[in-house]
Amino acid sequence: MATIIKAIDLVKRYPLPEDKSRTFAAVDGVSFEIFEREIYGILGPNGAGKTTTLEMLEGLNDIDGGSAFVDGIDVAKDPFSVKQIIGVQLQASEYFDKLNLIELLDLFGALYRRDIDAMALLASVDLAEKAKARPDNLSGGQKQRFSIACALVNKPKVLFLDEPTTGLDPQAKRNLWDLVRELNGVGMTIVLTTHNMEEAEFLCGRIAIMDHGKIVAEDTPQSLILKHAPDPPEAPLHGNIEDVFLALTGHALRD
Amino acid sequence: MLSKLQRHLSKVFLKIFLRDRQSIFFSLFFPIIFMSVFGFLNNGDSEPVSLGLVNNSDSGVAADFVNLLMEDPLFTVTAGAEADLRQQLIAGDQMAVLVLPADFNEPGAAPRAGTQLRLLTDAAQFRQLGLIQPVLEQKLIAIERQFRGVETMFSLAIEDVQARSQRYLDFLLPGLLAFTLMQLSIAGSGFNVVEFRRKGILKRLFVTPIQPRDFVTAIVVARLGIVLLQLSLLLAYALFVLNVNIVGNFVEFYLVVIFASLVFLNLGFCVGSIAKTQQAVMAIGNIVIFPQIFLSGVFYPIEAMPALVQPIAQLLPLSFVVSGLRDIAVDGAALAGIVPSLLGMAIWFVLGFVLATRMFVWKDVAI
Numbered sequence: 001m002a003t004i005i006k007a008i009d010l011v012k013r014y015p016l017p018e019d020k021s022r023t024f025a026a027v028d029g030v031s032f033e034i035f036e037r038e039i040y041g042i043l044g045p046n047g048a049g050k051t052t053t054l055e056m057l058e059g060l061n062d063i064d065g066g067s068a069f070v071d072g073i074d075v076a077k078d079p080f081s082v083k084q085i086i087g088v089q090l091q092a093s094e095y096f097d098k099l100n101l102i103e104l105l106d107l108f109g110a111l112y113r114r115d116i117d118a119m120a121l122l123a124s125v126d127l128a129e130k131a132k133a134r135p136d137n138l139s140g141g142q143k144q145r146f147s148i149a150c151a152l153v154n155k156p157k158v159l160f161l162d163e164p165t166t167g168l169d170p171q172a173k174r175n176l177w178d179l180v181r182e183l184n185g186v187g188m189t190i191v192l193t194t195h196n197m198e199e200a201e202f203l204c205g206r207i208a209i210m211d212h213g214k215i216v217a218e219d220t221p222q223s224l225i226l227k228h229a230p231d232p233p234e235a236p237l238h239g240n241i242e243d244v245f246l247a248l249t250g251h252a253l254r255d
Numbered sequence: 256m257l258s259k260l261q262r263h264l265s266k267v268f269l270k271i272f273l274r275d276r277q278s279i280f281f282s283l284f285f286p287i288i289f290m291s292v293f294g295f296l297n298n299g300d301s302e303p304v305s306l307g308l309v310n311n312s313d314s315g316v317a318a319d320f321v322n323l324l325m326e327d328p329l330f331t332v333t334a335g336a337e338a339d340l341r342q343q344l345i346a347g348d349q350m351a352v353l354v355l356p357a358d359f360n361e362p363g364a365a366p367r368a369g370t371q372l373r374l375l376t377d378a379a380q381f382r383q384l385g386l387i388q389p390v391l392e393q394k395l396i397a398i399e400r401q402f403r404g405v406e407t408m409f410s411l412a413i414e415d416v417q418a419r420s421q422r423y424l425d426f427l428l429p430g431l432l433a434f435t436l437m438q439l440s441i442a443g444s445g446f447n448v449v450e451f452r453r454k455g456i457l458k459r460l461f462v463t464p465i466q467p468r469d470f471v472t473a474i475v476v477a478r479l480g481i482v483l484l485q486l487s488l489l490l491a492y493a494l495f496v497l498n499v500n501i502v503g504n505f506v507e508f509y510l511v512v513i514f515a516s517l518v519f520l521n522l523g524f525c526v527g528s529i530a531k532t533q534q535a536v537m538a539i540g541n542i543v544i545f546p547q548i549f550l551s552g553v554f555y556p557i558e559a560m561p562a563l564v565q566p567i568a569q570l571l572p573l574s575f576v577v578s579g580l581r582d583i584a585v586d587g588a589a590l591a592g593i594v595p596s597l598l599g600m601a602i603w604f605v606l607g608f609v610l611a612t613r614m615f616v617w618k619d620v621a622i
Contacts, residue, residue, distance in 0.1 A: 058462060059462075060458070060461060060462060080464050083462060083463060083464040084464050086462075088462040090455065090458060090459055090462070092455060093455045093456070093458065093459040094454040094455055094456060094459075095456060095459070096267075096271050096451075096456060098270070098271040098274040098275065099267070099270065099271060103267070103270070107263075107264075107267050108463065110260060110263040110264065110267075111260075111460070111463040111464070111465050112463060112464065113259075113260060150459075154463075
């Protein structure tokens with residue numbers, strides 16, 4: 001399997017909120033490799049450094065230490081070329097609210113200097129009937145699907161999804177998972193962050209678990225479960241503390 | 256001149272801005288009210304002076320004098336008793352009270368030299384006295400001449416070499432237009448950019464291979480279209496409803512308007528780049544806008560300001576615009592005649608564009 005993304009010892013420092021003269025590492029020496037055509041998940045609690053890691057790969061955030069390569073291109077040296085071949089869905093993004101979906105997609109197409117079939121793109125994310133709607137009038141799930149459509153205008157090699165299903169209802173979540181699998185099925189590499197375990201298990205070929213700016217484990221979901229999940233308990237507990245209390249102190253009334 | 260992408264982006268932003276019709280028209284509200292106030296209330300003629308007149312004499316000369324004063328459009332004369340008029344003077348209803356003494360030329364007697372007329376004034380209105388006194392003296396001399404049968408030797412005929420009527424509104428229009436242009440332009444680029452940043456739109460755009468140059472150019476071009484639409488409406492109102500005069504070439508006047516808008520759109524971008532939040536952009540915008548309203552000769556010429564402030568005031572971007580537009584509108588100058596103003600604007604334009612594209616920050620999404 002060919003490597004498409006390589007992160008070597010990535011570091012991102014931010015000033016401490018309580019003391020601006022000192023810094024802390026939001027991403028603290030992260031290395032990984034992502035292969036072509038896989039779905040790679042970065043899993044972790046809020047504040048673990050998932051989004052910052054993605055932003056460094058996307059050329060959105062300056063890299064303070066280490067290096068990152070996308071399709072062989074050094075992100076720090078040539079972010080412009082990297083941006084040509086990736087698609088990005090940000091965690092929360094709004095769009096110009098005075099434009100409808102078709103106009104917005106055409107705008108994004110123009111930014112990549114491409115003529116696109118906006119209607120076909122909308123149809124591919126199941127939003128054809130919303131072509132003339134404004135983004136403000138979309139539901140949460142529709143908004144996420146539209147964000148993905150925007151990320152697809154340049155037919156990217158790698159698609160980055162930052163918490164794509166956060167805040168969606170179960171149907172919308174399922175629907176989005178199907179879309180992600182479909183895109184992966186036609187050969188797109190997908191990198192996503194999530195704190196939804198079920199999502200990671202269902203979608204990802206491999207998972208990296210991040211905490212405090214470091215990767216604490218990386219493997220396929222199955223191996224991770226085998227390695228780290230606790231053994232099932234011997235026998236289920238029954239009864240409660242009152243039973244214990246009564247067993248130890250007897251049933252007799254005391255006055 | 257513009258690349259294909261810049262043209263496309265400009266069209267998109269034009270569409271976005273045009274769909275915000277409310278703000279396009281509401282921002283014209285204030286300048287239109289302002290111009291109308293000056294246009295309708297201050298129609299070039301100064302208000303007549305209210306003058307109380309106490310005639311203690313029953314001579315024909317006194318009566319003639321009273322008639323002469325009453326006919327004069329400069330005064331609104333109220334005749335009455337001294338005590339009443341004194342009260343009115345104190346109340347501020349009269350500007351001054353003129354008292355003709357009982358011996359103001361006794362009946363039948365020849366005109367006498369040295370009769371004294373008393374003029375009662377209120378110290379609060381002292382400034383006006385300077386205006387009234389010469390006029391009154393002029394009247395007295397005229398009457399005296401009539402009585403003595405002396406022919407006037409000299410007379411002054413005022414002839415306007417530029418043969419035009421100059422109202423304060425004619426002077427004000429270029430200033431007000433320049434000021435409105437500055438406000439619309441700075442708000443149009445700066446405030447928009449901060450709004451885009453706040454919403455995360457800038458960050459989303461930055462994920463695509465967009466260049467700051469293209470983005471800045473497209474917004475400036477699109478906003479220029481909107482600002483020119485607004486200014487044209489304003490100008491049409493001034494020219495056709497308020498009958499304001501533009502002496503010089505209208506096309507040249509309009510070219511300066513376009514150039515000036517570009518200058519302030521760029522400066523607005525700088526403001527939008529420094530400010531991270533909506534409140535900050537308001538504050539910084541006001542810091543840029545307010546001093547210029549008072550220092551750049553919008554309402555009165557820069558020459559009327561303290562000598563110490565003048566050299567600084569003259570270097571402000573709005574000063575160059577106001578003086579350029581005013582030279583054309585009021586004095587009929589041609590473009591070749593306002594080269595210093597154009598040069599000043601050009602320097603601010605380059606400065607603005609360089610700063611706007613350099614300082615422009617995509618990534619920081621202030622929330």
